[in-house]
Amino acid sequence: MSATTPAGRLYGVGLGPGDPSLMTVRAVEVITGADVVAYHSARHGRSIARSIAARHLREDHIEERLIYPVTVEITDHPGGYQGAMDEFYEEASARLAAHLDAGRSVAILAAGDPLFYGSYMHMHKRLAHLYPTEVIPGVTSVSAASARLGTPLCEAEEVLTVLPGTLPEEELTARLASTDAAVVMKLGRTFPKVRSALERSGRLDEARYVERATMEGERTGALADVDPESVPYFSVAVLPSRVDAAPAPREQGEVVVVGTGPAGPLWLTPETRGALAAADDLVGYTTYLERVPHRPGQERHGSDNKVEAERAEFALDLARRGRRVAVVSGGDPGVFAMATAVLEAAAQDAYAEVPVRVLPGVTAANAAAARAGAPLGHDYATVSLSDRLKPWEVIAERLRAAARADLVLALYNPGSRSRTWQVGKARELLLEFRAPDTPVVLARDVGGEGERVRIVRLAELDPADVDMRTILLVGSSQTRTVRRGTGEEIVWTPRRYPED
Ligand code: SAH
Numbered sequence: 064m065s066a067t068t069p070a071g072r073l074y075g076v077g078l079g080p081g082d083p084s085l086m087t088v089r090a091v092e093v094i095t096g097a098d099v100v101a102y103h104s105a106r107h108g109r110s111i112a113r114s115i116a117a118r119h120l121r122e123d124h125i126e127e128r129l130i131y132p133v134t135v136e137i138t139d140h141p142g143g144y145q146g147a148m149d150e151f152y153e154e155a156s157a158r159l160a161a162h163l164d165a166g167r168s169v170a171i172l173a174a175g176d177p178l179f180y181g182s183y184m185h186m187h188k189r190l191a192h193l194y195p196t197e198v199i200p201g202v203t204s205v206s207a208a209s210a211r212l213g214t215p216l217c218e219a220e221e222v223l224t225v226l227p228g229t230l231p232e233e234e235l236t237a238r239l240a241s242t243d244a245a246v247v248m249k250l251g252r253t254f255p256k257v258r259s260a261l262e263r264s265g266r267l268d269e270a271r272y273v274e275r276a277t278m279e280g281e282r283t284g285a286l287a288d289v290d291p292e293s294v295p296y297f298s299v300a301v302l303p304s305r306v307d308a309a310p311a312p313r314e315q316g317e318v319v320v321v322g323t324g325p326a327g328p329l330w331l332t333p334e335t336r337g338a339l340a341a342a343d344d345l346v347g348y349t350t351y352l353e354r355v356p357h358r359p360g361q362e363r364h365g366s367d368n369k370v371e372a373e374r375a376e377f378a379l380d381l382a383r384r385g386r387r388v389a390v391v392s393g394g395d396p397g398v399f400a401m402a403t404a405v406l407e408a409a410a411q412d413a414y415a416e417v418p419v420r421v422l423p424g425v426t427a428a429n430a431a432a433a434r435a436g437a438p439l440g441h442d443y444a445t446v447s448l449s450d451r452l453k454p455w456e457v458i459a460e461r462l463r464a465a466a467r468a469d470l471v472l473a474l475y476n477p478g479s480r481s482r483t484w485q486v487g488k489a490r491e492l493l494l495e496f497r498a499p500d501t502p503v504v505l506a507r508d509v510g511g512e513g514e515r516v517r518i519v520r521l522a523e524l525d526p527a528d529v530d531m532r533t534i535l536l537v538g539s540s541q542t543r544t545v546r547r548g549t550g551e552e553i554v555w556t557p558r559r560y561p562e563d
Pocket of ligand 1: 396400425530
């Protein structure tokens with residue numbers, strides 16, 4: 064940059080989705096006033112961006128065509144694909160810098176929006192901190208595609224997820240299952256994988272397809288009907304808003320038994336989140352239903368914790384009438400929770416045809432263990448201290464057997480307002496086999512507002528500290544504790560067991 068010539072301005076110009084009349088007034092102004100117009104293109108030389116802006120280009124514009132050395136083909140560059148690209152970006156930005164240094168303004172054309180999956184960004188990162196720069200936003204293909212479909216994209220509290228189709232199939236499946244609305248970009252070769260992810264996340268029926276939105280050759284339709292061979296890169300998949308979506312007519316519903324994990328949404332798996340969102344009816348204990356976000360059109364059937372069998376039959380009856388039903392438990396639905404009740408009811412002839420699925424959740428033992436360190440790192444046993452569904456003698460015998468075997472113990476349902484003596488009895492029994500200073504994790508309301516996790520010694524375990532929201536993890540002879548530099552005490556059980 065010489066002292067006499069002020070540097071030129073750099074512009075990243077968003078051109079919108081394809082129809083030149085969808086360029087902004089500012090984009091046209093900037094292109095018209097620029098000295099240099101630059102655009103990326105593949106080796107064949109055609110540039111979609113240039114064709115969108117063509118009517119605003121003049122003979123006296125200097126055109127800089129930035130030709131990619133490779134697109135998807137194999138390269139003989141010693142640094143491979145990345146090496147070839149890095150070299151290309153360096154050369155291209157040096158070329159534009161020379162114009163800027165000479166005082167010429169440079170408009171880099173970008174289809175859609177420049178900062179949204181665009182090539183412009185590679186130039187921006189190399190030049191914007193060195194030259195005065197302005198980015199002109201553009202209408203993205205996301206907006207263009209949903210405008211073309213003419214259906215709401217996302218409404219009220221719905222979440223819109225934008226996904227590159229280049230992600231691995233498992234990742235796409237998880238994201239599609241757990242979002243409301245979605246747009247998947249970069250189809251083309253990725254189409255079969257994206258279609259499969261839509262199917263696996265149970266969302267293929269909702270999916271729409273938009274090709275070349277607002278351009279010549281535009282095509283829209285149901286994604287399920289699209290021939291994979293015919294799909295170009297310039298196409299997207301759209302899952303529109305479900306707010307007013309009529310439930311698909313179904314002959315057969317299903318029951319999905321899910322667990323919320325120990326507390327709120329941070330603990331939901333993507334699969335469970337998806338099943339909860341897709342359900343027509345939610346059935347469960349009111350406390351657990353309250354953890355699930357409200358969704359218009361969805362019915363909630365909250366009930367008291369005790370009538371499990373009735374609740375299971377109620378859910379199966381709904382499913383038999385074509386409804387998609389989620390039966391909601393806390394934690395994992397298979398751990399002292401609704402999954403067995405549902406499967407037991409479903410074993411009756413009347414429900415033989417009703418599909419039932421169980422989805423795993425984060426159980427209280429794992430959540431509590433993680434908070435305290437790694438007390439379950441070696442063999443452990445899970446026991447419910449509730450004698451509502453089994454005699455205390457059975458519980459006592461199992462505790463003795465586990466203690467004799469030197470297993471760590473995860474004790475669910477240790478007590479409640481009406482069951483107050485079980486913890487005291489269990490402590491006495493365990494002290495026959497374990498040292499008084501055995502570490503015990505006392506974890507209450509893990510993940511919730513009343514979370515309290517403490518490490519106490521077995522001899523000091525006080526039944527008054529235990530309630531319905533508490534789980535106990537009792538160490539084995541090998542379980543260790545240490546106080547960290549932060550003052551916090553942590554606990555773990557080594558994976559190696561001593562030989563005797
Ligand atoms: N299905 C649940 C367990 C249901 S039994 C699960 O997998 O976690 C209910 C018992 O689980 C409670 O009495 C308590 O012992 C434990 N529990 C559930 N959520 C908890 C939480 N957030 N913190 C501590 N313990 C919890």
